Each structure stands twice: as structure tokens, then as C-alpha cells.
Amino acid sequence: MLNVGQLNEGFVLDHIEAGKSMQIYDxxxxxxxxxxxxxxxxxxxxxMGKKDIIKIEGGLDLVDLDVLGFxxxxxxxxxxxxxxxxxxxxxxxxxxxxxxxxxxTHAVLHPLSRNWITYSHLPMRIIxxxxxYTARKSI
Numbered sequence: 001m002l003n004v005g006q007l008n009e010g011f012v013l014d015h016i017e018a019g020k021s022m023q024i025y026d027x028x029x030x031x032x033x034x035x036x037x038x039x040x041x042x043x044x045x046x047x048m049g050k051k052d053i054i055k056i057e058g059g060l061d062l063v064d065l066d067v068l069g070f071x072x073x074x075x076x077x078x079x080x081x082x083x084x085x086x087x088x089x090x091x092x093x094x095x096x097x098x099x100x101x102x103x104x105t106h107a108v109l110h111p112l113s114r115n116w117i118t119y120s121h122l123p124m125r126i127i128x129x130x131x132x133y134t135a136r137k138s139i
Contacts, residue, residue, distance in 0.1 A: 004038050004055065012078040013054040013068070018042050020072055021052035027071065028063045030054075035062065 016024060021039050030037050036057040045051040056062070060079065068075045079087040 004040060006083055007055055007057060007080045008083050009059070010035075010055065010057040010080050011060055012080065013056070014051070014076045014078055015045075015048065015072075015074050016052035016054065017072045017074070018048070018050040018052055021054055024052075024054060024068070024071055024075075027067045028065075030056065030063065033058070033062055 013024065018041070021041055025031065025037070025039060033056075036055075038053075038055040040053040040055075042050045043053055060077075065077065068077070075090070077089050078085045079089075
């Protein structure tokens with residue numbers, strides 16, 4: 001069994017789908033930071049079978065965690081202070097509605113962030129727009 005040391009101050013990204021930790025490492029820009037980062041791939045999990053874990057030394061201000069919901073909606077963020085977990089949170093998928101110039105080509109113009117309703121209690125995530133817009137010019 002592999003033993004990775006305990007964090008004194010930092011955060012742990014847990015319940016990452018097996019094989020996605022390097023994608024998260026790249027998207028969060030962890031390679032550019034001057035802090036200790038531990039990546040555990042294919043760790044045994046009773047709940048998931050296998051999972052990845054990332055341990056990061058330092059504060060949450062080091063990285064933008066908003067990207068997590070787009071990569072894997074089950075990721076748990078454990079905040080560690082003085083060697084103890086002081087807070088746990090789950091980053092769910094971001095509710096971003098994209099404006100399309102042509103529905104057939106799915107050409108994205110820009111994200112919209114108003115007037116949407118999410119039905120998250122359903123098995124599949126459904127996002128419904130309450131306003132409709134059309135675009136005539138492309139970027």
C-alpha cells in the first residue's frame with residue numbers, strides 16, 4: 001500500500017474519476033505553482049472502484065477551482081488546516097448556457113448567464129433557457 005504524507009495546510013481534490021487527475025493538473029496550472037503537489041492515480045475506492053486524488057499544499061487562492069465542475073462533477077474538495085479537514089465541498093457542473101449562431105453547426109458565440117433554470121433532481125442534468133436569442137453575425 002502506498003502511503004502519502006499528511007497535509008498541514010492545503011486542500012485535497014478527492015473522488016476524481018480514475019484517469020482524469022492529469023487533465024485536472026494541466027487545467028488548474030498546477031505545474032506552474034511553487035508548491036508540493038501529490039497525484040495518486042487509480043486509488044482503491046469502495047464507492048467508485050478506482051479513483052484519482054490530488055493533494056495540494058497551500059491556500060485555495062492558488063488555483064481557480066471553477067473548472068472542476070466541467071471536468072468531473074463528483075469531485076470533492078477537502079480544505080485542510082492544521083492537519084485537519086475543516087471543510088468539504090462538492091463542485092457541481094457549472095450552469096453555463098451557450099449562445100449559438102447556428103444550431104446546426106453549434107458555433108458558440110459567447111456564454112450567457114441569465115434566466116436559466118436547472119432541474120438537478122433528475123438523473124440527467126437538464127438546463128432550460130427562459131429567454132431565446134438569435135445571433136446574426138459571427139465572431
